[in-house]
Amino acid sequence: MSRTTTTTTMTVRLSGALSDFVAANVGENGSYENISEYVRDLIRRDKERAEQEAFDRLKAELTRAFAAPETSYKPLTAAEVIARNRA
Template sequence: MTRTTTTMTVRLSGPLSDFVAANVSEHGAYENVSEYVRDLIRRDKERTEKEAFERLKTELAHAFAAPESAYKPLTAADVIARNRT
């Protein structure tokens, strides 16, 4: 797997800059801004994936709760045609 590296420049001022500075210091949770930003991105990615998983679980719960009469047989072609629309 090939990994890419992206360099970003972000400008912060005022309260946001102060907040980052407080978290990136000798007494902060992070050693440098890059480490802090990577952690924020990882947490956001995890949150997004969790939300998608929860939506899927909800859809599946509804599907499994449906009465047997709500189901109808489908061929692979039926499913492909339905998903194209």
């Protein structure tokens, strides 16, 4: 499968404490070589967090569903499931 890569250039303005915090984390004394590397890492971490939250919600829903008594289940057709999910 072929994957297209898109590059986006962004401008972000920081001042005061935020600017100082970024400066302390970038360069010779920081954990990142440059600001772009730092921002990419922050975005990756936030993406991972969002994906983990979605997985945790799904896992909790499935746990509730499998814990329900057998009598609470109702047979549905595929059309009924699709209609229910659209609602």
